[in-house]
Amino acid sequence: MAPMTTPGEEMHALVERLYPLCRSITGDGVRATLDVIGEYLPLQVHEVPTGTRVLDWTVPQEWNIRDAYVADATGRRVVDFAASSLHVLGYSVPVAATMPLSELRAHLHTLPDQPSLVPYRTSYYKPAWGFCLAQETLDALPDGDYEVRIDSTLADGHLTYAEHVVPGQVADEVIVSCHVCHPSLANDNLAGVAVATFLARELAERTLYHTYRFLFAPGTIGAITWLARNAERVEQVRHGVVLACAGDRGALTYKRSRRGDAEIDRVMRHVLTASGRPHTIREFTPYGYDERQFCSPGFDLGVGSLTRTPYAGYPEYHTSADDPSFVAPEAMEDTLAVLREAFGVLDRNRRHLNLSPYGEPQLGRRGLYGALGGRSDTQEAQMAMLWVLSLSDGGHDLLDVAERSGLPFDTVATAADALRDAGLIKA
Amino acid sequence: MAPMTTPGEEMHALVERLYPLCRSITGDGVRATLDVIGEYLPLQVHEVPTGTRVLDWTVPQEWNIRDAYVADATGRRVVDFAASSLHVLGYSVPVAATMPLSELRAHLHTLPDQPSLVPYRTSYYKPAWGFCLAQETLDALPDGDYEVRIDSTLADGHLTYAEHVVPGQVADEVIVSCHVCHPSLANDNLAGVAVATFLARELAERTLYHTYRFLFAPGTIGAITWLARNAERVEQVRHGVVLACAGDRGALTYKRSRRGDAEIDRVMRHVLTASGRPHTIREFTPYGYDERQFCSPGFDLGVGSLTRTPYAGYPEYHTSADDPSFVAPEAMEDTLAVLREAFGVLDRNRRHLNLSPYGEPQLGRRGLYGALGGRSDTQEAQMAMLWVLSLSDGGHDLLDVAERSGLPFDTVATAADALRDAGLIKA
């Protein structure tokens, strides 16, 4: 009998499939990535022309690359884009020349402290060309002339991004955003892309309160473009999570929104704490992923960031060691599980008004309370009802009730359902 | 020479006298209890007819009981109400039948984990009958037929509660509430009843600022009835304490009002802390005694709850082991002393306005300050004056001054008196 495939393994397969593609902030690598995701999920793909003004920025020229290499005097490719998309400085202008190693060195990027790894480097807004290679490779190169060739184009074209919307009962939105601009780097951010994709598929099976919008866009300029083109929709964004580094074997890290106490911040903290998982909660900083844009002071959205080990927090970060073996199926499943749970809380969390606030309502008469008094043990469900009644003053939501009472959120939300059904509270 | 009787011993004697009476939420047991208290304290007794709507509730039928027993085939009473009021399920409907033990078992309540103790059980709002007995007693019963008899009546009548008011200078009220519905249980709540009774007698000897209202009423339905019938008076309730479990040998526990920082919460915390007594301060929960009603979100009164060991916090709770030997004269005196001190603070606590707020007023000229300068030691009384002047900005009361300065409340209040007499501050 064939072994079952787990969701983690399916996500890992998606990471492996996307890994070789040469993504950047524009270009066919992004389109090919979105095509693959589109096989899992219907996507609305947007093409925004070069030169479009987006907030303080301008959509740059589109970059495409076909081939690139450094070849030695014998014609042997000592650095070859075909082997890894990391080998070329992102957004390299075309070059075709022969030059001595001494001159070439200014265009070569290595990691002297990690001599066997290839770094990830880009130059989006300053025209440049370059190659990235292992320090060991560089050290082995004899002096002499080398042929350098980058067969790229930088030309007017488009910036490409995609959306997938899972509709809910209300137009209020939860945004899940992940960047699709990094080339052959698995944890940053193919694991995030894979978790977002599978989460979106799961949510489609559920009855949702909020509308969930998944955004697959290049980092910085992509989020800025989306924000610029969706001024009215931004008004409806209530919560959000920027998803990155979702697959390494480290513990989860949630970085709060700029507000620090947005509902998503409270929900993530509650879920991570209540689950007993080891985890870290970090305060907002204006550096990181696209929470920088969503949380810029003009928008100041309730958008946090979920990662496992945060950016720059692991030695494989932005190097060739961030390959598919660095991400684990179980880790991606765990990230998915936390988001599933958090969005479950977010979707049920409400403020209520106690409609019978003077004294306790007689729960027993409504079948909501054990009739036999005098027992010292009180059921959790009944305590949850008393707590919901006590705190349903318009100033507390169910998450507050859960945190103040120490009761599980699910118990509290179920108690609220019963009280609402009995006409004792209203949302 | 006859030994002196301490107040603690007098309170204990009251507990012992009330102990045998079969109290419930209505009925002659409550009336008999109020009659005894009335010997200590003039009471205004209220009778509220069955069927009266009180907030979300309805005053139930009145329950009275004359006799109840389980007798074996020989006529021997193996469970007998005459021995303890706990033996009958409170509010049992009448029954007169003979049935095999196997059938009777469904009506017998025991404590398997405390096999020698009789539990306390009631069924106020669901018609039922039953007996409470020790597990050991039950275990010793042979199979066979038993005569069961409960000579009770459930009929239209009244709910009975009583008030005692000690008038003060202002109509603003402090409410002291204790439940009088538990049958033969000493700590819960005859000790509370005794402490309230003696406290009321003491206050009558003092010049009071607030008006103090003592409420002796059945739990839940009694407080609800009082609240329903005193909608205007509730507006005048500024502070309150629900008093229960006032006599066991454990340390004092104060449970904050729902507001959490009501003046009574601050006063109790200050007094308990300043006294150096071991004690516990607990956050509000919507379970417990009648603070549940006073603190329901519609009323949200500044009412906390003072106990020694809280409900369900001791193994004797709601069992036959909560008898007069479980409560100690010294413990009741200690509870009384803390309330005396707390109400002393509450009565003197005021916000003032500094009438000479620009620079320090010249205290020396008014005889309020030692004239000889240059000494490094400053008297506590003078520091208290400086603190009161500094914080008399309308935003701080004397308790704030005591807490910020670290000075005793009494020193601070005395300093405020002197400054008020000198015309430097006004309340």
Add this chain to the structure above:
Amino acid sequence: MAPMTTPGEEMHALVERLYPLCRSITGDGVRATLDVIGEYLPLQVHEVPTGTRVLDWTVPQEWNIRDAYVADATGRRVVDFAASSLHVLGYSVPVAATMPLSELRAHLHTLPDQPSLVPYRTSYYKPAWGFCLAQETLDALPDGDYEVRIDSTLADGHLTYAEHVVPGQVADEVIVSCHVCHPSLANDNLAGVAVATFLARELAERTLYHTYRFLFAPGTIGAITWLARNAERVEQVRHGVVLACAGDRGALTYKRSRRGDAEIDRVMRHVLTASGRPHTIREFTPYGYDERQFCSPGFDLGVGSLTRTPYAGYPEYHTSADDPSFVAPEAMEDTLAVLREAFGVLDRNRRHLNLSPYGEPQLGRRGLYGALGGRSDTQEAQMAMLWVLSLSDGGHDLLDVAERSGLPFDTVATAADALRDAGLIKA
């Protein structure tokens, strides 16, 4: 080659020069003191007539003293004002009499626990005369008659104080106040006077944002007089520091203003913490130096107090042991350095508004950002810019940015300058 004189040594020389003068809250000793300071700093000297109403107080008569002694039967001066100004009770009325030791004792002040030291005592508002001497001296006096003589005058005159203003770009003022009423006591407060004097000279060399006002006035009545005569100017006082005990070898202590979170409180805390110096931050109390007046609730200015060891915190306090050897040049330099740094922060601290708050502005286009992306290390200066942009919402000042980001204030302020120059933020 002659050794360089350090600022600490220069300040110490000033302390030594001022030490012998007999200061009090009025009189020629104050004038002589201000004359000396005036050699370092142009002063505006004010003379306020006896009897002038100042807030709740009245300017007292002026006290001057020429000679005072206790002489034994042989004419030997056993206590002599000429040896130390501390020997006379401040504001002693004149006396010329012969009396037995037994009668004289009521006028003699000693420190029995510090038998070799002379205490400092005054009686400003209650007419009295007296001498201060070492307990050892007193113990050695044989019984018998003594000649006592205090050649003082108490007469209508003036209260004298001085100001020095260093103008800044705005009329908003920072006040630095130190008392000049203590006689031969070095740490309390000649060290404070010396540090204030040298600080004022330094500030004159700088381009300042705030206007800095230095106040040299007698304690209590002097500050009250200044406040009474400057009602309009007080409106412009934004920040202030009362400076005292500035030269002992203990660590620095900052006492917060009454507000507790005034900007000066935040600045001092930041500077003391960031500097790594051992230090203490104390909450406001209404006792101490002239912060008592500046922080009285009617004014409630943002004025804290900087000392090294606080008043009454060292055994030499208010005794003859507080002589020039008790203060250290390095300690005074250290106090000066902290004030220099704090005022530097205060002068640069601003709230800004991000003029491009939707998304991040493109820093690279403006030459404010390294163009080469993908590197895991981010420069401090760039992080500072991101933080300033993120928190420039009108609700945070640069000190908030420094504290939230963990970056040095200077880095943050420099980043703000660059962003302001680029038109991205405005103050």
